Amino acid sequence: MNTTIFPPKLPILPTTKTTTFRCTTTTTTKPPPPPPPSHFHKLLKRSYKAKNFNESLYFLSYLTSKGHQPDLILSTKLLTTFLSSGQISKALKVMQILESHGHPDTFSYNSLLSGLLKSNHFSTALQFLPRMRLHSCPPDIITYNILLSHLCNSSNNNLLRLAMNVLNQMIDDHCQPSVVTYTILIQASIKRGGIEEALKVLSEMSSKGLQPDNYTWNAVIKGLCKQGLVDSAYDLVSKLWPCDHNYNTVSHDQYQQQVPDVVSYNILLRAFLDERRWKDAERLMNEMMMVRGRQPNTVTYSVLINALCQEGLVEKAREVLFDMISRGLKPNTYSYDPLVSAYCKQGKLDLAIEFMDHMVSNGCLPDIVNFNTIIAALCKNGNSDQALLVLEKLRESGCTPNSSTYNAVIGGLWNSGKKAKALEMVSEMLENGIDPDEVTYNVIISCLCRDGMVDEAAEMMKDMERCGLNPSVITYNAVILGFSKAHRNGYGYRCFCRDG
Template identity: 50%
Template sequence: MNEHESYSEEKAAYLLNHLELILESDPLIDEVGFIHPSQFVTLNEEIGQSVPSADDISTTLWSKDHKLGISTHALLPLFKAAKREFVDAVRRYKALSDQCGENGVGNSPCTVSSSHSSVESEVMKHSRVLLLLSCDFGTAWHSRKKIVLKMHSFSVFMDELHLSALVLSYSPKCEHAWSHRRWVIKSIAGKCSTLQEIVGKDSELVEKIAERSKMNYRAWNHRNWLVSHMSTDQVLHELTKSRNWAGLYVADNSCFHYRRRLMLRILEDSRHRQENGSTGHNVEIHQLLKEELEWNEMLIKRFIGREALWLHRRFLSLVLIKHFLSDQIGTSMDNDFGIFLDNELRLLSSCSTIPDSEFEDYQAQALHSTTYMLWLVKQVPEFDGIGVQEKLRTDKMKVLLNDACPDRFLEIQLESVSGIMCLPFASHLKPISNLHPNTTAVSCRIHGLNETIKSRNQRKAKVSADTRSTQFQTNDFKETHLMKVLNRSCKAGKYNEALYFLELLVNKGYKPDVILCTKIIRGFFSSRNIEKAIRVMEILEKYGEPDLFAYNALISGFSKANRIELANKVLDRMRSQGFSPDIITYNIMIGSLCSRGKLESALKVMDKLLKDNCKPTVITYTILIEATISERGIDEAMKLLEEMLSRGLLPDMFTYNAIMRGMCREGMVDRAFDFVRSLDAKGCGPDVISYNILLRALLNRGKWDEGEKLLSDMVSRGCEPNVVTYSILISSLCNEGKVEDAVNVLKAMKEKGLTPDAYSYDPLISAFCKEGRLDLAIEFMDYMISDGSLPDIVNYNTILAALCKRGNADRALQIFQNLDVVGCPPNVSSYNTMFSALWGCGDRIRALEMISEMVSKGIDPDEITYNSLISCLCRDGMVNEAIGLLVDMESGGFPPSVISYNILLLGLCKARRIDDAIEVLAAMVEKGCLPNETTFILLIEGIGFAGWRAEAMELASSLFGLKAISEDSFKRLNKTFPMLDVYKELTLSEIKN
């Protein structure tokens, strides 16, 4: 830090100017590096220079042989200086652009003015240095794109490729740089004759970077993208050239993936040629596949146990099956395919031998070869004259598979089970539905579990008659091997595969392990597959011995899925089986009910808990106290606290903080302070969370003086402010419009050695967006990233909402599509924002695709999703669809709120469907959703605009008399729909009476 502070702004500006001169004077610089100051002495001695003084520029910047070195101690000062200059240049550029816009862009001399061009060059110059110092500064990349597109110069596009290559020389995994290169190539595609040459050089750049930056998936992803811009000759050349690289780095799957992309491109070109009537390419490609298989086999035998090689072989085999054994190919290749199968069996035989030393690589080789063969036989169809099934069902193959991997040999035994499918090794087990069951379906499954329990005492783990005919004995397989198979699937999160093996093994007499089954149950619930979670419990109850933890996992899953009635059924079944629910069981149910606003049901569970002589814990009462505060207020919560103390339970700070939070929420700040003062007497002093609760309450009410006193008291008691404390200060200042003060608090926070998080930055980003300074908000997010704090989805949602509000849906969509790349996947709020924006700008298909994408990713829609959909449908006149969606909303676990009904009423009234609107209002009241003033006003206006003005005002006067609408609303309605003579004679006071 001291080294950075030694650079004044003047010196930093001088260094920046010198650095820009170096870049201008040597446009061939191809590498940038950051060097420790101690290394500059050695570098200067190498070129024959004397030892420089501390103030000499050569101790900070070094350039020779088109290489550029920058001192690490000068990075931060240089960055700040470059940022200042860049921001100033962008500001002036925007001002000139706005001025030109006001004068009319057309042929205005503003567009070609020397001042405008000068500022453009400044933006380009400063952004170049800024990106060489901090490659993730998105605003700089975006500014360059805007200016480059205006210039329409091929040389400028080439400069952008050179700049991004420079950035990649020191940051080879920079997504911004790779994305920028793709943008350049797309921009010049179809406009330049040297595109193939540029693409070829880009491919070479990827290979060069990949050699020094292993496992660089961004680089290889870029190379895969380049394939679509290559000519056929280039593709064939790349296929030949990449073979050497892949042979050297067999553990890196990226190059093999690239080769697969190249081969798919060749197949695609061949198919197009075939459709156009040309011939001869099938044999050529078939030969290409044969050579690739032979090369792959050579690598497999040379590099033992490499998974990437076996995965590549799967692709080659699948291509062979799909493209050369279909009816679309005129020539028969049955003989070649038979040879291929014989060769694969020989490969399995050679790879299944494990030396006595049991070297791990040989074991991995045996496992990969076995898995490959089991995969292959499921892909192979029947062909006349080949005898495929006979080849794959030989006893020799069974022996090979068993020797290679006893864990997986169980799978091949299925061919002897009754009901063999047409394909070898096909499972005889009935398929399990992937659909999410409704409550009725799950209830039936629960009933089935109850029937299973009744026959539990008669259960015997034995092999079926069909299975015994194979002379298969479970004792031949060690339990450790079986556990290894299942554990491997569980650890990889492959719960469907785990269930497959579990069902397979229990039918062979295996007694399932309760711990393993509990893991699978939790896994299925985490992926919201309730049906399969219940199936696992069925297996455990029928063939094993479930314990309390297994039932707790089931209850927890049902509770989190809002299936409380099913959780209660499991609770009853536990008791019937002699299991007494423990406090964990009850806490799971109580917590789930409370989180869904069902305090009454949670208290009933508490009664059950006490009747079962199960003692509640501090956690139990804390959960109930928090829920009681939300639903019934602090006084009722204090009664629970007294009950807790009467049972001899000592509250902890989580309990006391919940009480304080409730008091502050109800505006009882003074009472909360008194409560805190009483904690010392109870031997439980306030912690930093307690102070943060009180500080937030004071600042929300604008009591800054008292807030400062609280902070002083906090520090005097040895309780140091944390990140949350400073975030509260920043948020409160932003809410009062004091954004500059909030920025100063952020700086003070960093000076204290605290690292701001996303919650610290979000109020500032929101404040900039509200003030219309969206560019500054995006720039601030860039600064946040460069400062080492990664934005969270709340930060991104703030930017997305601001962009959409300003009508910039395209820019918002770009950011949205990049969220997964930056490691911040979108949530339901992100999708809601983008849906409304896309629909609003007329792109309905893409908007609906957003909802489909959200559901396919397992993100549940919320009330806002439904309301947005209903609103958009009504706005476009699709009211019937909106009514259907309202019904689906309730079945989806979201009872429509008054807002939902109001949106639908507005749509019906605009469509002049007043009778339907009245029916919806009646249904709304019947379902316990009370209308508000907006509801009545919508209906009155709908009736009035439909032509029944007298009836509308008659309804308005009645509702006004009932105080259902305000006086101001009534006056406005009366002005909109003038009352008839009978009402003109009435005064407002008479209507009130």
Template identity: 45%
Template sequence: MSYNNRDQSFPVNSAEMKEESMILKGNSLSLLNEFELILESDPLIDEVGFIHPSQFVTLNKEASSSLEHEDANFWSRDHKLAISTDVLLPLYKAVKDVFLHAISQYKRHENLSDASWDEGNLESEVMKHSKALLLLSCDFGTAWNFRKLIVSKKQHILIFLDELFLSALVLSYSPKSEQAWCHRRWVIKMIAGKCSTMQDIVGKESELVEKIAERSKMNYRAWNHRCWLVSYMTTEQVLHELKKSRNWAGLHVADNSCFHYRTRLMLRVREDHCHKLEDGTSDGNDEIYRIWQEELDWNEALIKCYVGREALWLHRRFLSLSWIRHFITNLGDTSNYHVCKSSINADIGIFMDNELHLANSCSTIPDNEFEDFQAQAIYSATYILWLTKLISHNYSFPFTSKHLKPSLLSLQSNVVSCINPNHNATIHHLGNQPKVRSVLPETRPALALSYDFEETHLMRLLNRSCKAGKYSESLYFLECMVAKDYQPDPTLITYTILIEAYILEGGIDEALKLLDEMLSRGLEPDTFTYNVITRGLCKEGKVDRAFEFVRTLNSRGCKPDVITYNILLRALLNQGKWDEGEKWMSEIFSRGCEPNVVTYSILISSLCRDGKIEESVNLVKVMKEKGLTPDAYCYDPLIAAFCREGKLDMAIEFLDCMISDGFLPDIVNYNTIMAALCKNGNGDHAVEIFGKLDEVGCPPNVSSYNTMLSALWSSGDRYRGLGMISQMLSKGIDPDVITYNSLISCLCRDGMVDEAIGLLADMLSGRFQPNIVSYKIVLLGLCKAHRIDDAIEVLAAMIENGCQPNEATYTLLIEGIGFSGSRAQAMELANSLYIMKAISEDSFRRLNKTFPLLDGIFTECAGYKLKHLFFELVPDFSYYPVRRKLDRFLVWGD
């Protein structure tokens, strides 16, 4: 393919670029100094934000007085700090570099245990730079960890309070930062029991988390922290929180988080009540009864006011469960519990009457109303089912269906039929059968005809199943609707999900029929729906048909978008059709559609896969000229391609470009570079990079340890290689099959084949079964050691354990037999395998050149003999007969 500016290389190393880089580095350090000066001059900054440079003019105009720091990069006033988005990247790079340098200095001096080093100064540097870094990147784990290390050494209450202030500052711009919330919990744990003002701290913490949780939508981390904080509250604080959170919960009845918080508060109230009963400081259960009754009444009022809210019914389950258990265990009055069992029964009866009354009032579904009333009815029926099962299981309370209103009883029976095991088996059975679009009368499910569900009920179940990805259930409910002569009218999203379900199960033709059904019902599919069809056609290899389908979209009233073109481009290039791909790119331009970053990433990945790295590099330059920023999917294949060709300097250079464009490398990038370094004999450099992975916030994974194991072992450092395995296990990282294969390979390379066979046996007894690579490594080690008998035994065991050899395995065994001196027997085996098409003609000719005995003449007799002596015995998994017969043939020829 041809592109603009192919004659230019990228990136270009020149003196001008180096000079420009030095200037940029100096500017970045100047920005860092200015940023840290602002933080030092105003330690009470309580909010940080990032704004566009154009907004600085507005801020400066609104300021009534001159600002202490007034420029185009930072704005600081009234303890608020704004940072220009234009300087974020250079500022982040500068602060990260100085922070990593500071912790490197700190660790080096700490390891040397030099009494002359200025510990306080280095710690101050680490704390200063880590603060600046966390205000730009809140999830930089190494910065948080070093702050914990230094603060825990100091053990001063003021420093701990400073950490709470810093994490609150981080949460001001990133309220969902898991690292910041974890840091606050660590600080509170450290000062618990050591601070006289602990309750004041908990009170302020409660106010902060309340503000953040109620301001940021769906902030589960904040609500989780709020629940965690309950254990540090006093009883008075808990009751205050219970009262204060009621208003917010009443306005956000669909949010489960606040009700989970109230659940935690109620449990804490009950725990405190139990402790008081044990200590004898409580007069009885009146107080806790009152709290629980108020919560039940409040919940009932919300249920009646806000119809069809699942969170309210779930909260009522918790309240009812606690209420029932209170009666059964009879907290606080054990003596009367056994004596007055009838009175307890009466109390439970009163409670059940109230719950049945509530459920009956919610079971009516008005005509022509919103589906919330249908949801309310279903929730009430399932609640009563759950409650009656709970009471009958824990306490023999006389309950019959006469307590239920007819509408609720009917709805309850429908709910029971839906959760019946036979019903689930029917769904499973239908889900495993091939799907048929039209449900004929004779094939309609008989179970569906007995349902009392209305059409809207089934429609709701259908939509929920689709949204949950339960495709078998959704198809089943669609069949039920047809069986009851309903006219299903699913939404466009529902149809699209059903189409995708058919495609996932390999039914593209059925998906196209469903598309036709959409059109016949008057629904107009959008581009997303058509793209699902196009992707499904390409996935099944029907690329030509996909092109035909896309060319009909204009006549269908839908214009293809860039995603459509990308799907087809990827399909062409995956098949290696570069000429057609180039024509398709020209067509994309002619239709006025501009390629996006994904388009270029597809081209770059395909070019790198086919070894056209220079063209990939030029494409990156073209992207930048067009104003597009390459993302990680553009850089990843380039870095991997350079590593494959041994051009590590270019790989590292593009890694730097990737960081400069704002995309941090992931562990896959680092693993690729470390593997290439090891392959090129630069194991020490790989070890150095490995040691810094935690510092750059990219902890090693199992692939990293596998790479380092092979590298260290190959360099002769076995003990450090084995130490990698110990380190991996100590960090809770489980080994995989590749770990075992790497270790087996290392053992075989050093001639320790028996140890490798022992490790292979350990794999068989463990949860990782050896794969074909595992066996090939051991076979290669045995053949190199001229232990052909053992190799044949391993091959037989390989087949016995269900791992079928491939051509490479057979070739390896033939070469092992040949090089051990049995050339004639090796070529007899090769001849037989060739006749049986177990090895290719190219492999046979290559073996014949290596062991030139038969001169290309195929002996059917020898092939027939080997076929019967070896290959027909192996599938029977008869281990020792295989070895004996094959040994006899190789030694005696009969």
């Protein structure tokens, strides 16, 4: 691939020029072409392919410093890579190189804006809008949709109001709102003003001659379900995609371009099950498969498994999981999580661990939620040694323990009489860069108080405050109870009243 983008135009020179002077003929030839790009171009590509991204940035800087233009495609990839890893300053450096030595396009700017907004660098992102115009890359519909999506997903009311300004600027720039634009606005309207506001936006969309797609309708269906209007959501589906008495889809109005997809049914199914309307859920599943010909996907089965486990029908949920596998679908952690949690609640820890092993054998690595659920249950049941074995499995799987993991293990070990090992876990926690949270302190303070080490517990509470964590009612109760058991009620009272 030629890595030179828009090479500078060379002056048109004659290939030869003959001048006669004193009977002497002199021939002037075209100057030799500039030297080819340095081998650093190859090194740049190799370093990026090898994922040595800092080295890639060095080579890119070197090449441009020597007057070579940057490869736009490779530079945009490098920019996106830095953004995805949170290295904002390096991503901005790549764009600076593109603006100074190359020709950034709208795609590279949109990639930068998307990454900056995802990292909540909103003010920095806005600075690039005039720079896009300066470099002959005016914002397009994708640019504005990226901005609107971020603003509308924000919980900050000021940003939500700013979204309307962005929409007005979009129209001023002769960028006509698309179906995606209106879908973003519908989702924001549901969040702010409810379904009525969303339907107004939908009506405006239709008046512009834009036809809602499934993504748009699913946003409306989800909004209705969130407001508890599940029957209205189902009626909307039935109205938009009606069937005749033979269960054939009937098309009769401007919206009959799509049929409800599996996402539509998953939204309705979750809503019915949340309200424990099992018969309606069963009817919906039959319509989904028999009438619409939509096959359940992994999300469908995961929703069913979760609902069954919440009803205590764990074995039925297990059957659904294996039915899912028999149909060629691959369960994910959201499919296994409810079963692992349910077995732990029932005290069937062997089955919970068995399911975790089943996950691994099926190529689905357990997440931290799976591990923490099992570890906490084992520690609660006094099986701290087995909890340590599961902790080792956690490390081997590449999953990183968090504060919840350590809190459970520390409390379990201490309650099992293994105080030294518990304190070792505290040290390991700190060495791994995981700061103790309020729960960590409460676990240790409770353990100290139960063992009569009330002075150490009171000192630990002071340390907790020095770390910027406020003792809770649980903390005070543990310390006061500890002093009371040690027949030192006065100390406990002073501990309680020391802030007053």
